[in-house]
Amino acid sequence: MEIGDVTHGLIIDQPWIDLILDGQKSWEMRATDTHRRGPIALIRKGSKQVCAVAELSASQGPLSQAQLSNTRVLHCIPPDIYRAPDYKWFHAWHLSEVIKLPTPVPYVHKNGSVIWAELDVNAKKTIASMLNQQMDFSTLEESNQPSIAANLLVPISRDGTVFCPEECARNGVYTVGDKGDEKRFTDFHEALAYLREMPIARWRRPNEKGNWGIVSAVDWID
Incomplete structure (x- = not known):
């Protein structure tokens, strides 16, 4: 992950953001495909703060309900939600290399930013500085992921x-x-x-x- 390339943040609601940060969820379900790839910031919805960075490696979908059932261990969405008539989030955005920041980093939230938020210069500099001061990425990944992650x-x-x-x-x-x-x-x-x-x-x-x-x-x- 090239930390200098973190320019945009994905806004994620509860409880999904906490499941991602805890290493339990690696697919973020969305209503559409995305062509964006590479390092991104993760933003807790409503906080106007970046809490982590991750690698957006792929986008898959639309998935059927049967596929959602078979991949629940990856997206963590219960059947009563994805089987509801008004459910529309059938695209899986694959996240990996999730790195929690030592403290959340505030950014200037522009009006109209619902899915993606463009990070301002100060936020990008602060995030880069935090990551540069921490241990190397391989150690970070081991400390932020469950101990059995390699076996999963x-x-x-x-x-x-x-x-x-x-x-x-x-x-x-x-x-x-x-x-x-x-x-x-x-x-x-x-x-x-x-x-x-x-x-x-x-x-x-x-x-x-x-x-x-x-x-x-x-x-x-x-």
Whole structure:
């Protein structure tokens, strides 16, 4: 992350901003796609203050309700919200490398800034100074993420299915591997370790009709 390039902040409401800062949420759900990539500031809605910086690495969507169900571990939105008739936030903005600032940094909030806020010169300088005074980025990432974060890299399939405890255990058993050579584990981390050894990770999960089938990984995400 190039800290000198943090010029805009994403305004995020509660409780989502706290879940991101705590390392529990890495997808921020929005109503539209975004082409912005790279380092951004994270702003707690209503505070007019930057509380962290992060890397905006991708934008995915629109996602179906089935995909939202399969990826809940990433966006943390409960079903009663995303299944509501007026729900419209079907695009996932992928955030990584979240770094909390030692103290929130105020910025000049321009009228009309709802999703993005452009940072003023003083705010950008203060943020850069704070980050430069802290330890190197790799140490920061380790201290700001849960201790098991490195073990939570999980495979995701083309349809948005993520290998996760909430969706992929059938009667407490995870079924992973190629068709005809599948292995069964009762421990999630053992199943995940097996998937990491496969050339292409494959696992069973229920589709939106509740039928269990095999999906293949197209990427690994945190």
